[in-house]
Amino acid sequence: MIHNSKAFHLTMEIIMILLALACLLPFVLLFICSITAENDLILYGYSFVPRTFSAEAYEYLWGVRGSILQSYLMSVVITAIGTVANVTITTLFAYPLSRPDLPGRRALSFFLFFSMLFNGGFVPTYMVYTQILHIKDTLAAMIVPYLLMNAFYVIMMRAYISQNIPSEVSEAARIDGAGELQCLWRVVLPMSKPIIGTVALMSAIAYWNDWKNGIYFIITRQDLFGIQNYLNSVMSSATFLSSHMTIGTNIKVPSVGIRMAIAVIAVLPVLAGYPFFQRFFVKGITIGSVKG
Amino acid sequence: MTTKRGLGRYRKYLPLYLMLLPGIIYLIINNYMPMAGLFLAFKKVNYSLGLLQSPWCGLNNFVFLFKTKDAFIIFRNTILYNVAFIVLGTILSIFVAVALDNVRRKILRNGLQTFILIPFLLSTVIISYIVFAFLSPSTGFINKSILPLLGIDPISWYNKAQYWPVILTVVFLWMSFGYSSILYYSTLIGVDKTYYEAAVLDGCGIWGQIRHITLPALKPTIITLVLLSVGRICYSDFGLFYQIPQNSGLLFSTTNTIDTYVYRGLMELNDIGRSTAAGFLQSVLGFACVFLANLAVSKLDKDSALF
Numbered sequence: 001m002i003h004n005s006k007a008f009h010l011t012m013e014i015i016m017i018l019l020a021l022a023c024l025l026p027f028v029l030l031f032i033c034s035i036t037a038e039n040d041l042i043l044y045g046y047s048f049v050p051r052t053f054s055a056e057a058y059e060y061l062w063g064v065r066g067s068i069l070q071s072y073l074m075s076v077v078i079t080a081i082g083t084v085a086n087v088t089i090t091t092l093f094a095y096p097l098s099r100p101d102l103p104g105r106r107a108l109s110f111f112l113f114f115s116m117l118f119n120g121g122f123v124p125t126y127m128v129y130t131q132i133l134h135i136k137d138t139l140a141a142m143i144v145p146y147l148l149m150n151a152f153y154v155i156m157m158r159a160y161i162s163q164n165i166p167s168e169v170s171e172a173a174r175i176d177g178a179g180e181l182q183c184l185w186r187v188v189l190p191m192s193k194p195i196i197g198t199v200a201l202m203s204a205i206a207y208w209n210d211w212k213n214g215i216y217f218i219i220t221r222q223d224l225f226g227i228q229n230y231l232n233s234v235m236s237s238a239t240f241l242s243s244h245m246t247i248g249t250n251i252k253v254p255s256v257g258i259r260m261a262i263a264v265i266a267v268l269p270v271l272a273g274y275p276f277f278q279r280f281f282v283k284g285i286t287i288g289s290v291k292g
Numbered sequence: 293m294t295t296k297r298g299l300g301r302y303r304k305y306l307p308l309y310l311m312l313l314p315g316i317i318y319l320i321i322n323n324y325m326p327m328a329g330l331f332l333a334f335k336k337v338n339y340s341l342g343l344l345q346s347p348w349c350g351l352n353n354f355v356f357l358f359k360t361k362d363a364f365i366i367f368r369n370t371i372l373y374n375v376a377f378i379v380l381g382t383i384l385s386i387f388v389a390v391a392l393d394n395v396r397r398k399i400l401r402n403g404l405q406t407f408i409l410i411p412f413l414l415s416t417v418i419i420s421y422i423v424f425a426f427l428s429p430s431t432g433f434i435n436k437s438i439l440p441l442l443g444i445d446p447i448s449w450y451n452k453a454q455y456w457p458v459i460l461t462v463v464f465l466w467m468s469f470g471y472s473s474i475l476y477y478s479t480l481i482g483v484d485k486t487y488y489e490a491a492v493l494d495g496c497g498i499w500g501q502i503r504h505i506t507l508p509a510l511k512p513t514i515i516t517l518v519l520l521s522v523g524r525i526c527y528s529d530f531g532l533f534y535q536i537p538q539n540s541g542l543l544f545s546t547t548n549t550i551d552t553y554v555y556r557g558l559m560e561l562n563d564i565g566r567s568t569a570a571g572f573l574q575s576v577l578g579f580a581c582v583f584l585a586n587l588a589v590s591k592l593d594k595d596s597a598l599f
Contacts, residue, residue, distance in 0.1 A: 001393055001394050001396075001485065001488065002394055002488060002498055002501050002502070002506075003485075003488035003489050003491070003492045003501065004492055005498055008394065009394050009395070009396050012390075012391040012392075012394040012395060013394075013395050013396070013400070015391050016388070016391050016392055016395055016404045017404070019388065019391075019404075019408060019469075020403075020404050020407035020408055021407075022466070023407050023408050023409075023410050023411055023466070023470065024407055024410065026422045026425070026426075027410070027422070029422070029425055029426075029433065030421065030422060030425060033425060041431055042430075042431065044436060044437075045428075045430075045431040045432060045433060045435065045436025045437060046425040046426070046428065046432060046436070047433060047436065047437050048433075048437075088314075089314045089315050089318060090315075092311040092312065092314060092315060093311070093312055093314075093315035095308075095311060096308035096309070096311050096312050097312075099308065102305055102308055103301065103302065103305060108312065108316075111316070111319065112315075112319065113599070115323040115324070117579065117599075118575065118578075118579045118582075119323060119326060119327065119575060119578075120323075120325075120326030120327040120328070120329050120330050120571075120575060121326065121330075121571035121572070121574055121575045122551070122554050122555060122558065122571055123329075123332060123554060123558055123564070123568045123571045124325075124326035124327070124328075124329025124330055124332055124568075124571070125322070125326040125329075126558060127326075127329055127332060127337075128321065128325045128326050128329060131339070131342070131343055132325070132343075133321070144321075144322075145322065146322065148318055148322070149315055149319070149322075151319075154315070179307060180308055180311070181307060181311075184311070205413065208415075209415035209417075211415060211416075211417050211531075212530065215559075216559070228415050228417045228418075231417045231418070231421070232417050232535070235417070235420060235421065235424070235538065256431055259421060259424070260421070260425065263418055263421040263422075266417075266418060267414065270413060270414065271410070274406070274410070274413065275406070278406045278409070281409065281413070282405060282406075282409065282474060285409070285412075285474050285475065286475065286478040
């Protein structure tokens with residue numbers, strides 16, 4: 001912090017508050033538009049000033065809630081399974097690598113590290129998953145590709161374990177007759193809670209936000225779509241809104257407001273939870289800057 | 293005797309190797325098999341024959357790729373966008389990190405940190421909705437509220453390619469500055485306050501303190517983060533270039549990058565040959581970039597090198 005300059009501090013504080021508002025206001029716009037009457041939206045456009053309040057967009061979405069709830073549920077299922085699997089695989093990989101006595105440790109570390117430097121790209125990856133493993137249109141397609149393990153977090157967890165758990169502690173447990181798995185479960189895991197929590201959070205966010213696996217690998221089974229893919233299909237297919245419009249000729253579809261209302265519904269759980277997990281989120285981001 | 297002892301040595305570690313197994317299998321499937329799959333760039337892929345049986349075609353895929361003007365466009369776009377992102381993103385993030393470091397109350401600092409990370413928390417699908425709220429031709433905030441104030445006619449943003457380099461750069465900076473600022477800021481937290489006090493005694497003003505204390509403290513982080521981005525200069529954020537312009541064909545001259553081109557070639561146009569060729573070049577050039585960037589850094593500052 002710059003020493004002894006009140007005017008400078010004040011300027012920086014004002015600039016930072018403006019920047020923070022720039023990050024927040026677009027979401028305010030989203031929300032305000034979702035509760036503005038359809039006629040106002042058509043007349044005045046998406047605007048920060050709600051002229052007439054109206055819940056018609058939400059009422060309409062409640063009327064056709066089936067597919068939204070379905071994709072919401074899928075997102076929850078995918079995130080839950082994916083996160084548990086990710087944390088398990090990451091931990092099981094990081095712990096042996098943290099053991100200085102493991103034969104072949106250098107080769108295994110290189111095997112892991114090299115996967116971050118070089119990759120085959122989208123087409124070969126797509127071919128492996130669809131032509132060899134045949135996971136197209138399965139639940140596995142939403143979970144396995146790209147997201148199941150992040151080499152970066154393995155390296156971070158290995159560094160955490162090496163730095164925070166003295167090898168004497170786990171050695172003592174083994175001398176007392178604990179097997180490797182028991183040693184991991186009883187000694188290493190309880191002492192690695194912060195890093196495991198961070199990896200779990202980052203993984204959960206990655207799964208919740210993911211839409212790429214859906215558009216890459218789900219062609220016909222759209223019931224496997226999570227909420228992000230649902231949003232994507234609403235935005236990209238002009239047919240979606242018009243097909244809903246033909247359901248009942250009496251119901252006027254608030255198509256302009258609906259887009260914003262759906263986006264609000266998708267954002268809500270993340271923003272609602274954010275105050276509670278933001279400390280871990282910041283930790284998850286800065287963890288890499290402490291060189292392991 | 294020796295072999296037995298050798299085996300016994302490994303048996304002791306068997307449980308540890310078993311623990312590694314799921315991760316190893318995953319890396320083979322998700323990373324190493326696709327690397328091996330790069331040979332597809334030299335094949336004429338025919339699904340009915342299978343990948344291995346498809347006929348070899350030499351460099352035909354590359355020849356086809358470079359016969360189109362797309363090849364130039366996608367490489368130019370990918371690299372120019374990355375250069376703009378690296379330069380502007382680094383300047384903005386360092387500025388924000390310094391600003392954040394100079395907010396006096398801790399509670400305000402934490403609050404601001406929380407807010408500027410919100411865009412980074414959300415998916416590009418959500419961000420594409422927000423951009424749409426601003427840019428929608430008939431109901432967008434810009435066309436309906438901002439341009440009338442300036443006396444400018446509405447612009448159909450999703451049809452006009454010339455605006456997108458600016459739009460995408462702004463969106464990129466908006467969604468990512470929080471993330472990289474926090475990385476720089478976390479370095480600044482560790483700077484001892486007495487350095488600044490000493491600098492003031494030596495007659496340094498605000499700019500002097502930034503130049504002689506803040507920036508040198510940030511140097512290793514700057515080098516590492518710029519190196520990482522330069523290593524990825526052949527890659528683009530697929531979400532940014534696919535979702536934000538809403539896959540609008542009229543914008544391809546300024547929004548098509550290698551990643552979106554490869555995706556569309558494979559999934560939408562069934563043009564596998566050109567797709568694999570472009571992807572192959574991306575992988576190989578990308579690898580070379582990582583290596584060169586790291587080489588440059590180890591010359592500059594040995595401790596900041598990645599490997």
